Amino acid sequence: MPDHLFYQSAVKLPTIARAQGVYAWDVDGKRYVDACSGAIVAQIGHGHPAVRAAMLDQLDKVAFAYRTQFENQPALDLAQRLVDLGGGRFDRVFFSSGGSESVESALKIARQYWVCRGEPQRKVFIARKPSYHGATMGALSMTSYTPLTQPFAPMFPLYPKVASPTQYRVPAGRSVAEHALACADELEAAILEAGAAHVAAFIAEPIGGASTGAEVPHAGYFSRIREICSRHGVLLILDEVMTGMGRTGRWFGYEHWDVRADIVCLAKGLGAGYYPVSAIMTRAEVTDPVLAAGGFQHGYTYAGNPLASATALAVIDVIEREGLVENAASTGAYLLQSLEQLASRHGFIGDVRGRGFLLAVEYVADRASKEPFAPALCFGDAITRAARDCGLIVYPRKSLMGETGDHTLIAPPLITTPAQCDEIVDLLDAACTAVQRTADAR
Numbered sequence: 001m002p003d004h005l006f007y008q009s010a011v012k013l014p015t016i017a018r019a020q021g022v023y024a025w026d027v028d029g030k031r032y033v034d035a036c037s038g039a040i041v042a043q044i045g046h047g048h049p050a051v052r053a054a055m056l057d058q059l060d061k062v063a064f065a066y067r068t069q070f071e072n073q074p075a076l077d078l079a080q081r082l083v084d085l086g087g088g089r090f091d092r093v094f095f096s097s098g099g100s101e102s103v104e105s106a107l108k109i110a111r112q113y114w115v116c117r118g119e120p121q122r123k124v125f126i127a128r129k130p131s132y133h134g135a136t137m138g139a140l141s142m143t144s145y146t147p148l149t150q151p152f153a154p155m156f157p158l159y160p161k162v163a164s165p166t167q168y169r170v171p172a173g174r175s176v177a178e179h180a181l182a183c184a185d186e187l188e189a190a191i192l193e194a195g196a197a198h199v200a201a202f203i204a205e206p207i208g209g210a211s212t213g214a215e216v217p218h219a220g221y222f223s224r225i226r227e228i229c230s231r232h233g234v235l236l237i238l239d240e241v242m243t244g245m246g247r248t249g250r251w252f253g254y255e256h257w258d259v260r261a262d263i264v265c266l267a268k269g270l271g272a273g274y275y276p277v278s279a280i281m282t283r284a285e286v287t288d289p290v291l292a293a294g295g296f297q298h299g300y301t302y303a304g305n306p307l308a309s310a311t312a313l314a315v316i317d318v319i320e321r322e323g324l325v326e327n328a329a330s331t332g333a334y335l336l337q338s339l340e341q342l343a344s345r346h347g348f349i350g351d352v353r354g355r356g357f358l359l360a361v362e363y364v365a366d367r368a369s370k371e372p373f374a375p376a377l378c379f380g381d382a383i384t385r386a387a388r389d390c391g392l393i394v395y396p397r398k399s400l401m402g403e404t405g406d407h408t409l410i411a412p413p414l415i416t417t418p419a420q421c422d423e424i425v426d427l428l429d430a431a432c433t434a435v436q437r438t439a440d441a442r
């Protein structure tokens, strides 16, 4: 059969036939453990009957309604539900369909807020390096990952990027805590350099996902960030596209440090792979000036449609009813421990880290010096391929010009049991052994 699809690579992948829970099967009947929820999306696993029932029920009523023509109850209910989950921190919600769209929405509401507040010179957005915030132009301009940004760099302004805090590669002579504060202070330096009156917002993930590989910042980091943003009137946007909806063992990543964000982006686990749905949560203080000036000049056709909203409501119900946030915390801690044991068996595993069910294994050429593998080696890709051969799906990230090593995200559905964690670790162990054997044979 001719293959008309084009993606990043020409590698022929297995064709999926079906999936249930944490498992997927290809058309040849081979079974895979989905140890990364697809792209950290399938929050409640595959084929959940409660979501299917809710979607069918909504399909029988109305699938689509356009937001300028009708209100719809599922969207109103979903907004209320998110506000409730936010524990009163947020009281305004805006829907879209994907993570990049939610980041675009956050950037645009922040920008329009400043225009409507009479400070149109606030047009500088500051992000971190490395970072990933999405593929659309605004989200890409916040992203610091050269292979993705370089071809498109002339199409957007070059915004300041400050260091993401790492606990793994702390510069010599600094403690983890000192390094975290130094990274936060880079934000203040960037704000002062741009001129505080020109800065609109700072965007960061609470726990770095694909970019840093589940790097958990030191406890002091976000309180310093909040302090700096407040001092200079800069809005704090938290990109919880990956960390939100229970992924890290809390409903939202910001809960780990009780950091107060002005805008939060959600996607991935919100629709859990059953339907594309994303959102931003913010406060009336941010939206009121915009609404008073004629409204948010932004929107997507599929935003807040009834089927998307009913799906997300059903997903949230499942997460609550099945205690999946708690499971992410406790079983995630067990998986982290098991991965640490795995590291003791493979010298090229430099670090194992993360929170809840957002975990990562980083591979290094030398454990003592933490030197990454040369990017040309594509070590992480070799692990991904070997894992797939063994029946394990993991989420890879290539090393970034020697700044970070190759890593694999291990982020299974929040329903994953300890026995299934054992299965994941055993399969990853087999994949690591296979890669080592190939390297030894060279």
Ligand code: PMP
Pocket (backbone or CB within 6 Å): 039, 098, 099, 100, 101, 103, 132, 133, 134, 135, 205, 209, 210, 239, 240, 241, 242, 267, 268
């Ligand atoms: N932000 C973060 C933190 C992400 O991880 C991603 C997706 N990996 C996005 C934004 C973009 O989401 P999407 O691919 O759904 O547009």
